[in-house]
Amino acid sequence: MKKETIGDSLSRVDGRLKVTGGAKYSGEYDLPGLTYGVLVPATIASGTITAIDSKAALRAPGVVAVITPFNAIKVPGYQPEASTRVKGLKLFNDNQVYFNGQPIALVVADTFERATNAVSLVKATYQAQPFETNFNKNIDKGVSPQNNKDYLRGEAYAYKNAPIKIEQEYTLPSEMHNPMELHVTTAFWTGDDNVTLYTKSQGVISSQRAIANAFQLDPKNVQINSRFVGGAFGSSLRTWPHEVAAVQAAKMLNRPVKLTLTREQMFTLVGYRPHTVQKVGIGATADGKIVGISHESHSQTAVYEEFTERSVNVSRFLYSSPNVNTVYKVVPLNVGVPAPMRGPGEATGSFALESALDELSYALNMDPIELRLKNYADVDEEKNLPWSSKYLKECYQKGADSIGWSNRKAKPGTNNDGEWLVGYGIGCGAFGAYRSRSLAKIKLMPNGTVNIQSATSDIGPGTGTSMVLIAADILKIPAEKIVFELGDSSFPVAPTQGGSATVSSVGSAVHDACVALRQKLNSLAGKPENNTDDIDYAKVLTQNNLPFLEITQESNANEEAKKYSMYSFSAHFAKVHVHPLTGVVKVKNVVAVVDAGKIVSYKTARSQMIGGAVGGIGMAMTEEAVFDDRFGRYVNGNFADYHVPVNADIPQIEAIFINKPDPIINPIGTKGIGEISLIGVAAAVANAVYNATGKRIRELPITPDKLI
Amino acid sequence: MNQFQYVRPAQVPGATKAITNGANTQFLAGGTNLIDLMKMGVVAPEKLVDINNLPLKKIEGNAGGISIGALASNTEVAEHPLIKANYPLLALAINAGASPQLRNMATVGGNLMQRTRCPYFFDTAMPCNKRMPGSGCGALEGYNRMHALFGASDKCIAVNPSDMNVALTALDATVHVSGVKGKRAIKISDFHRLPGQHPELDNTLQKGELITSVDLPASPFNKNVHYLKVRDRTSYAFALVSAAVALNIENNTIQGARLAMGGVAHKPWRLTETEAFLKGKPVSLDVFKQAAQIAMQGAKAYEHNKFKLTLAPNTLLQALKTASGLKA
Numbered sequence A: 001m002k003k004e005t006i007g008d009s010l011s012r013v014d015g016r017l018k019v020t021g022g023a024k025y026s027g028e029y030d031l032p033g034l035t036y037g038v039l040v041p042a043t044i045a046s047g048t049i050t051a052i053d054s055k056a057a058l059r060a061p062g063v064v065a066v067i068t069p070f071n072a073i074k075v076p077g078y079q080p081e082a083s084t085r086v087k088g089l090k091l092f093n094d095n096q097v098y099f100n101g102q103p104i105a106l107v108v109a110d111t112f113e114r115a116t117n118a119v120s121l122v123k124a125t126y127q128a129q130p131f132e133t134n135f136n137k138n139i140d141k142g143v144s145p146q147n148n149k150d151y152l153r154g155e156a157y158a159y160k161n162a163p164i165k166i167e168q169e170y171t172l173p174s175e176m177h178n179p180m181e182l183h184v185t186t187a188f189w190t191g192d193d194n195v196t197l198y199t200k201s202q203g204v205i206s207s208q209r210a211i212a213n214a215f216q217l218d219p220k221n222v223q224i225n226s227r228f229v230g231g232a233f234g235s236s237l238r239t240w241p242h243e244v245a246a247v248q249a250a251k252m253l254n255r256p257v258k259l260t261l262t263r264e265q266m267f268t269l270v271g272y273r274p275h276t277v278q279k280v281g282i283g284a285t286a287d288g289k290i291v292g293i294s295h296e297s298h299s300q301t302a303v304y305e306e307f308t309e310r311s312v313n314v315s316r317f318l319y320s321s322p323n324v325n326t327v328y329k330v331v332p333l334n335v336g337v338p339a340p341m342r343g344p345g346e347a348t349g350s351f352a353l354e355s356a357l358d359e360l361s362y363a364l365n366m367d368p369i370e371l372r373l374k375n376y377a378d379v380d381e382e383k384n385l386p387w388s389s390k391y392l393k394e395c396y397q398k399g400a401d402s403i404g405w406s407n408r409k410a411k412p413g414t415n416n417d418g419e420w421l422v423g424y425g426i427g428c429g430a431f432g433a434y435r436s437r438s439l440a441k442i443k444l445m446p447n448g449t450v451n452i453q454s455a456t457s458d459i460g461p462g463t464g465t466s467m468v469l470i471a472a473d474i475l476k477i478p479a480e481k482i483v484f485e486l487g488d489s490s491f492p493v494a495p496t497q498g499g500s501a502t503v504s505s506v507g508s509a510v511h512d513a514c515v516a517l518r519q520k521l522n523s524l525a526g527k528p529e530n531n532t533d534d535i536d537y538a539k540v541l542t543q544n545n546l547p548f549l550e551i552t553q554e555s556n557a558n559e560e561a562k563k564y565s566m567y568s569f570s571a572h573f574a575k576v577h578v579h580p581l582t583g584v585v586k587v588k589n590v591v592a593v594v595d596a597g598k599i600v601s602y603k604t605a606r607s608q609m610i611g612g613a614v615g616g617i618g619m620a621m622t623e624e625a626v627f628d629d630r631f632g633r634y635v636n637g638n639f640a641d642y643h644v645p646v647n648a649d650i651p652q653i654e655a656i657f658i659n660k661p662d663p664i665i666n667p668i669g670t671k672g673i674g675e676i677s678l679i680g681v682a683a684a685v686a687n688a689v690y691n692a693t694g695k696r697i698r699e700l701p702i703t704p705d706k707l708i
Numbered sequence B: 001m002n003q004f005q006y007v008r009p010a011q012v013p014g015a016t017k018a019i020t021n022g023a024n025t026q027f028l029a030g031g032t033n034l035i036d037l038m039k040m041g042v043v044a045p046e047k048l049v050d051i052n053n054l055p056l057k058k059i060e061g062n063a064g065g066i067s068i069g070a071l072a073s074n075t076e077v078a079e080h081p082l083i084k085a086n087y088p089l090l091a092l093a094i095n096a097g098a099s100p101q102l103r104n105m106a107t108v109g110g111n112l113m114q115r116t117r118c119p120y121f122f123d124t125a126m127p128c129n130k131r132m133p134g135s136g137c138g139a140l141e142g143y144n145r146m147h148a149l150f151g152a153s154d155k156c157i158a159v160n161p162s163d164m165n166v167a168l169t170a171l172d173a174t175v176h177v178s179g180v181k182g183k184r185a186i187k188i189s190d191f192h193r194l195p196g197q198h199p200e201l202d203n204t205l206q207k208g209e210l211i212t213s214v215d216l217p218a219s220p221f222n223k224n225v226h227y228l229k230v231r232d233r234t235s236y237a238f239a240l241v242s243a244a245v246a247l248n249i250e251n252n253t254i255q256g257a258r259l260a261m262g263g264v265a266h267k268p269w270r271l272t273e274t275e276a277f278l279k280g281k282p283v284s285l286d287v288f289k290q291a292a293q294i295a296m297q298g299a300k301a302y303e304h305n306k307f308k309l310t311l312a313p314n315t316l317l318q319a320l321k322t323a324s325g326l327k328a
C-alpha cells in the first residue's frame, strides 16, 4: 500500500464529500423548530431610527417576530459595564445608523422565503444626518490609527534628492468579500447559559470567545461548529454583529434561529478590501541603486470602528535602501467596516510599490528583474535580522524562464501579435511567515487507524489534506488510514485560520503529536525512541493490552525564530494582450513562483496558487465597488454589476514552488502560501499592460475605458 | 415582494384576455428579468400570466425570410441552422449576451422586452423616473458610466441593455404582436422608443399586447458580418458599447451596409446615415474611419461615460474591419 509523504499530490481528503453534497455547511443543519432570520437594511447612511413599523410584516404569513432596537433583549457584552465590551457595531442595541445597509431589524419566520418577503414590509422612519462616503473628498481627514507608528529608517523622503526618481499615486477601489457560501449562522440555546452555533468561521475558538464575551458566558458553554466553509478569504476572521444577533434572537424566541445574509447583503456586512490611495516615491542613482523609498497610504475605515492593515510595510524591507519612511492613515466614513481580504494590506501595498518599481525601471532604462537584483535585500533591513530563508532570486529566474521573459520588448508598444499589443510584467511580494500556539490530539485505534483532532478550520486550502500528509509521513502509514477532524470548538485549541499560518502552526502540532505517538510506540515495541523502521501499530496495542493510545501535544513558536526575519516571497509574471482600439485586455498567461518553504501538499498548494492568482486578476482587471455619494449607497452591490473574473478571463496559471524547507520556522520547514499567492499579481498585470501599451494605469481596475 | 396571482393559459387569446383583465398584470416568459425585478421590489405585479404553454416556440423559414416564435429560447435561436446560415449576425449577438444558463431560459419576446440595467432603476432606495415617474433621474448627476450617448432626455439617460436587439435592428426585423383588439406588425425601429418625457415606457407595445413572433426578411447580409461587444469582462457582462455590422460586399465595394450600436441609447441605435455613407464605397481603412466618425454625430456624454465618445467609434471601426476582413 502506498504510504504518502510530505510533498505528495494527494487529492482533497474531503473532496468526495464536497462534490457529492455530503459536506454539511452551516446553513444546512435542520433542527426541530428551526426558524429563519433575515435582516432589514437601513436605507440612510447616517442618523437615527425614529420608529419601525412592523405591523404589516407581523401579519405576513409565517412571521414569528420582528426584532428591532425597540424590543430587543440586551446583549450583556454590549453594555458599557461589560467586563470586555464588544467592539464594533452592536445590532439592535440603540437606534443609531452609521452606514447605508446597516441592519436595523431582524425578521424571523418559518421559512427563509417568508422572512425575506416580510423584510420588504418593515417600514422604518429616520431622522437623517449628514454623512460622508466620498473617499477623495475626505482624504485630508485621515488620522493615524491607534497603536500605529510611522516608520523611518535613515532620512525621510530621501528619494526627492536622487538623480532618478519616481513619485506617483496609486489607487485601489474597495473590493467586496463575496465567497460562494453565504454567511449563515444557526444558533440554539441548550440551557440558560449554554448555546450552540453552526456558523461560517475561520476560527472556532475565536468565535467561541466572541460569543461567550457577548453573552458573558463561560466559553466552555459555547459550542461552535464550522466543519465546512465554502470560502471565506478573511470575511470570517471575526465574529460579525449578525452572528451575535442570531444568538440574541434564539434567546428571545427560545427557538433555533438560522440567520442567512442575502447575496446583496454580502456586499455590505462581511467586510472588504478598503479603498486605498497610496503615494510612493522611489529614488535611485543613475545605475539603478535605490537610495530612498517613501510610501504613504490612506485607507477607508468605518466611523464606528477602526480597521487597519499593513499596506505600507512591504516597502520597508522588500528592497535594500538606506532611507525608508512610511506613513499610514485611515479615513473614517459612513461605510461598513473593512476586513482583511486575502493577501490583505500587503497585496494593496505591493500593487503600489511594484508599480513604482516598474516605473523606475523604465526611467532607468533597465530590465525590471535586473533592477530587483541590483537592490536585492540580503538581510531584513527593517528588523535588522537575517532571513530565516529567502529564495527570491530563484523565483525571478524560474518565472522569467517559464513566461518567456526573453520575448519581452523593453520599449512599450512595440510588441505585436496580429492586431494585439503584447506585454510582459513582473510583480513581487512578501508575507510574514507566522507560527502560533496550537494543540492537536492524536488517537491510535486498535485497527491501526488514526484520528487527529484540532480546533482549526478549512476555509478552502485543504487543511485536512495537509494534516493527513504530515501524519502519514511521520507515522509511515497510508493516508487513507488517517482521519483529521476540525471545525469544532471542543477540539484542542488551534489558532484562527488566517495569515497563511495553519500548516505552520497546526501542522507543527500534528507533527509533534505524531512524533510523540511514534516514540511511545517505539518504546512499547521495545525499540529505540527514534527508530524509523516499520512497526505494526495494531500489534503493539494488543501486545500491551491497550484499547487505544491517545496523545495531546502542544506546539509553540521556537525561541530561535526570534533571531530571524521570516517571510514567504513571491514573483508573479503576467503576459497580456491589449487591443489598441477597444482597450480590451486579455491576460494570456500567469506564472506564479513562490518561496514558501517546504510544500506539504502539492495538489492543494497548487490550487491555492491558482486561486490567489485569480483573485489578483480580479483585483487588477475587474473588481470595484462604486458608491453614489449622494445616497451613500453602492450602485453595484450585486453579482451582475460587481465584476469578479469569469472563467473566460482566466488563462493558464502555472504555479512553481521553490520548495526548499525553511530551517528555522517549524519542524516541517513550511512558510505559508495562502496570502502570498495573491500578493504581487495585480502589479504584474498592470506592469504587463504598460509594457504592451505605454499606458500606466495607477487606478485599478484596468477596464477598457482606461486604455483607449 | 407582493402576493400575486398566477395563471398559465394554453392559447394566445386566453393570454391576452387574462392580461387586460387585471390592473397590474404581466406576462412571464423565461423569468430571467421579471423575477429579479420582482425580488428587488422594482415591479410588483398583482397577476402573472405565464405564457410558457403557448404554442410560440417555432422557428421556421418563410417566403425568403424566417419567423422566430416569441418563446423560442435565446439558445435555440442562436443554434438554429437557418439562423446560423442566413443570419449569423443574430447568432453572434445572442451568444455575446448573458451566460449559457440565462440564454437557455431567456426567450426572444422577453429579450425584446428586457428592462434597462441602470442601477437607479434597480435600487428602490434611489430615484428613477423609469421606475417611479417624477422621482427624478438618479443617473443624470450620479454614476452614469454605462449610460446613453444618443437620444437621451433630462428625464432618463438609461440604455437598452440587449445584445439581440442590436442585431435585430440591423437586420430590419418585424415584431408581430397580438392583442384583444387584434394583431399588428411593428418595425423593430419603431418598437423601442426614446425616453423623452415618458421614460417609464420602454417601447410601443400597447397594454395587453403579446409578442407572438419576430420575423426577419431575406437578407444578403450573411457573409461579412460581425458583432463586437466591448465589456468589462470577457463574458457575463453588459456592453459598454457594442456594434452590429453586416456588409454586402462585391468586388471590394460595399453594396449595402446594415449597422447598429448597443449600449449607447434607450433603444438599439441604428446608424442609417453611416449606412448611406458606406454604400458604394470601397472597403478601406479610411472609409471605415470616416464612417465611425459619422456614426458619432450628435453624441453627448455625461460625467462617467465620456470614454464612450472614443470607445463607440473605435468599436464600430473594429467591427467594420473584422466584418469586411480588412487587414491592418
Ligand SMILES: Cc1cc2nc3c(=O)[nH]c(=O)nc-3n(C[C@H](O)[C@H](O)[C@H](O)COP(=O)(O)OP(=O)(O)OC[C@H]3O[C@@H](n4cnc5c(N)ncnc54)[C@H](O)[C@@H]3O)c2cc1C
Pocket: A640, B026, B027, B028, B029, B030, B031, B032, B033, B034, B035, B036, B051, B070, B071, B096, B097, B098, B099, B102, B105, B106, B107, B108, B109, B110, B111, B112, B113, B114, B161, B162, B163, B164, B209, B210, B211, B212, B236, B237, B238, B239
Ligand atoms: C445577470 C444577467 C446578465 C445578463 N446579461 C445580458 C447580456 O449581456 N446581454 C443581453 O442582451 N441580456 C443579458 N441579460 C438579460 C437577458 O437577456 C434577459 O433577462 C432575457 O432576455 C429576458 O427574457 P425572459 O424570457 O427571461 O423574460 P422575462 O423575465 O420572462 O420577461 C421580461 C419582460 O418581458 C415581458 N415579456 C416576456 N415575453 C413577452 C411576450 N411574448 N410578449 C410581451 N411581453 C413579454 C415580461 O412581461 C417582462 O416584462 C442578462 C440577465 C441577467 C440576469
